[in-house]
Amino acid sequence: MPQPGHIMKLPVPDEAELDEDLQAYFQKCRDKLGIVPYVLQAYALRPDKLRAFAKMYNDLMLGESGLTKLEREMIAVVVSSVNRCYYCLVAHGAAVRELSGDPQLGEMLVMNHRVAELSVRQRTLLDFAWKLTETPHLIGDTDRRGLFDAGFSEEDVFDICAVVGFFNMSNRVASGTDMMPNPDYHAVSRQLPDGQA
Numbered sequence: 001m002p003q004p005g006h007i008m009k010l011p012v013p014d015e016a017e018l019d020e021d022l023q024a025y026f027q028k029c030r031d032k033l034g035i036v037p038y039v040l041q042a043y044a045l046r047p048d049k050l051r052a053f054a055k056m057y058n059d060l061m062l063g064e065s066g067l068t069k070l071e072r073e074m075i076a077v078v079v080s081s082v083n084r085c086y087y088c089l090v091a092h093g094a095a096v097r098e099l100s101g102d103p104q105l106g107e108m109l110v111m112n113h114r115v116a117e118l119s120v121r122q123r124t125l126l127d128f129a130w131k132l133t134e135t136p137h138l139i140g141d142t143d144r145r146g147l148f149d150a151g152f153s154e155e156d157v158f159d160i161c162a163v164v165g166f167f168n169m170s171n172r173v174a175s176g177t178d179m180m181p182n183p184d185y186h187a188v189s190r191q192l193p194d195g196q197a
Contacts, residue, residue: 002183008042009178018044025054035182039087039170042179053170060163066156067163070099074122075129075163077109082133085171090181097189106189124150125160132164 015026015036022044029036043050061072073095080088089110097106108116113126124146132139147157173179 003180004178005180006178007038007180010042010045012041013044015041015044019047022047022050035184037091038180038182039091039174042177056166060159060166065159066153067159070096071122071125072159072163073099074109074113074126075160076167077106078113078126078129079133079164079167080171081110081113082130083168083171083175085167085174087174087179087181088167088171090185094185094188101189103190121150121152125152128160129164132161133168 015023018026026036026040029040040050040054043053061069061076065072067075073092076088076092077096080092093106093110096109097103100106105116109126113130118126128139128143128147131143144157147160148154152160
């Protein structure tokens with residue numbers, strides 16, 4: 001059964017009516033990804049917010065950091081798991097599968113990251129992301145010390161908090177507007193590598 005056919009439950013502007021810079025950005029997405037993520041099409045309802053969203057996303061998820069791209073995508077999935085954000089679980093679950101080469105890891109993080117066999121660094125990272133999302137008022141020095149002990153720098157801890165904060169915000173926008181993920185994400189990297197059963 002396919003997911004609902006809308007992008008979101010608010011109007012989505014026609015791309016041809018967008019400013020030239022946004023049309024060029026959408027074309028760049030098509031050239032690089034083969035699609036324009038629905039989240040960008042949805043944000044086009046508020047063009048300045050789309051520009052701000054894209055800039056922040058690109059800085060947090062693709063910019064210089066002591067966190068790997070996979071670690072940042074893992075945070076996105078765990079935060080979205082707490083919030084049960086359909087859009088981000090599908091989209092960023094696909095990214096975890098693709099970056100890790102492990103479709104089982106992607107599914108474990110979507111459902112319950114605690115069942116995955118993770119490194120101490122990854123476990124500490126994801127436990128922190130979960131706690132900062134579910135009970136932010138309980139975060140204290142012990143939690144930050146755990147990140148330092150796992151090998152994260154002060155700058156890394158800031159980046160972790162920023163990525164967690166960003167996905168808590170984007171989860172709420174996606175849920176509030178009933179945003180759907182691009183159907184293409186569902187099929188990404190579902191095959192196990194040769195030799196794995």
